[in-house]
Amino acid sequence: MKSVDLIVPCYNESDVLDLFYKEVCSVIEKSSEYSFSFIFVNDGSRDNTLEIIENYAANDSRVKYLSFSRNFGKEAGMLAGMTYSTADYVGIIDADLQHSPELFLEMLEAVDKEGYDVAAARRTDRKGEAKIKSAFSRRFYSVINKMSDVKIEEGAQDFRVMTQKVVRAICSLPEYNRFSKGIFSWVGFRTKWFEHENRERAAGQTKWSFIKLLKYAIEGIIGFSTAPLKISFLSGMLFSVIGLLYAVYIFIDTIINGPDVAGYPSIICLIIFLGGLILVSLGIIGEYVSKIYLEVKHRPIYLIDKTNIRDDNQ
Numbered sequence: 317m318k319s320v321d322l323i324v325p326c327y328n329e330s331d332v333l334d335l336f337y338k339e340v341c342s343v344i345e346k347s348s349e350y351s352f353s354f355i356f357v358n359d360g361s362r363d364n365t366l367e368i369i370e371n372y373a374a375n376d377s378r379v380k381y382l383s384f385s386r387n388f389g390k391e392a393g394m395l396a397g398m399t400y401s402t403a404d405y406v407g408i409i410d411a412d413l414q415h416s417p418e419l420f421l422e423m424l425e426a427v428d429k430e431g432y433d434v435a436a437a438r439r440t441d442r443k444g445e446a447k448i449k450s451a452f453s454r455r456f457y458s459v460i461n462k463m464s465d466v467k468i469e470e471g472a473q474d475f476r477v478m479t480q481k482v483v484r485a486i487c488s489l490p491e492y493n494r495f496s497k498g499i500f501s502w503v504g505f506r507t508k509w510f511e512h513e514n515r516e517r518a519a520g521q522t523k524w525s526f527i528k529l530l531k532y533a534i535e536g537i538i539g540f541s542t543a544p545l546k547i548s549f550l551s552g553m554l555f556s557v558i559g560l561l562y563a564v565y566i567f568i569d570t571i572i573n574g575p576d577v578a579g580y581p582s583i584i585c586l587i588i589f590l591g592g593l594i595l596v597s598l599g600i601i602g603e604y605v606s607k608i609y610l611e612v613k614h615r616p617i618y619l620i621d622k623t624n625i626r627d628d629n630q
């Protein structure tokens with residue numbers, strides 16, 4: 317029998333975890349072809365998420381868990397789950413029931429029976445989401461796909477099933493700044509896409525504020541593209557050329573018409589404009605330097621406080 321690990325990143329999910337666990341159990345129990353295990357990753361929750369998970373683990377031998385020493389973010393949670401997974405097939409699913417367990421089974425079949433290495437869900441609509449959020453999100457995909465070499469599917473979600481081979485490939489990428497959507501696409505492999513309707517969260521609240529999403533978007537662009545550096549270089553070149561031509565023009569004008577003391581406003585405008593441009597360019601370089609700084613420190617991506625998984629499979 318093929319084994320399946322179901323990774324569930326959880327951050328303050330005590331309101332929804334029972335619903336999730338019951339629904340997923342009832343779905344996977346219908347399928348007798350696979351042996352399922354859960355890998356719950358408690359990402360430093362401040363509510364009693366960990367107690368709930370420990371309780372499941374005490375009564376259900378399929379439940380494994382990892383608990384972080386603090387909140388490290390969903391990216392770290394997914395990585396930890398994948399690092400500790402040993403099953404033939406590995407799935408990632410949100411704890412809030414926005415990802416349908418029935419679709420999970422369909423995705424699993426695609427990987428198991430149709431020869432795909434990855435089955436991933438793509439969101440078809442953005443119902444129940446703020447207009448401004450969807451607009452920003454759409455822009456983000458168009459910008460990152462123009463700037464970067466890897467193609468990121470619009471609406472791609474972290475909801476997916478992979479073979480152990482793909483999971484090993486993903487875990488072999490050592491970077492500290494992990495933008496999973498980019499990493500999933502960077503590793504390649506044969507992927508089948510599933511359209512997935514947006515479902516309301518079953519209970520609890522989203523952990524993604526607008527600012528958090530904006531930071532995530534910048535992370536994605538900086539992590540998977542060096543185009544911003546080229547843009548700042550090219551605009552620097554462009555303005556140097558304009559400045560040079562302007563200097564030549566002033567030189568000739570002075571010879572023909574004599575010196576001119578007017579032009580104070582234009583100088584101020586130029587200074588402010590170019591000053592701004594220089595600061596923006598430095599800022600862009602700074603973003604990359606700060607990422608390099610974090611990478612060279614080689615800090616662990618997460619720290620585990622408690623787990624019921626024996627370390628010998630790590």
Ligand code: UDP
Nearest residue numbers: 325326327359389390393410411522523524
């Ligand atoms: N999550 C996590 N760590 C975080 C934020 C979120 O493990 O720092 C988990 C969360 O518990 C959920 C999943 O990631 O299972 C998706 O989070 P959420 O539902 O808040 O995001 P949304 O669906 O609104 O994008």
Ligand code: MG
Nearest residue numbers: 410412414517
């Ligand atoms: Mg959600």
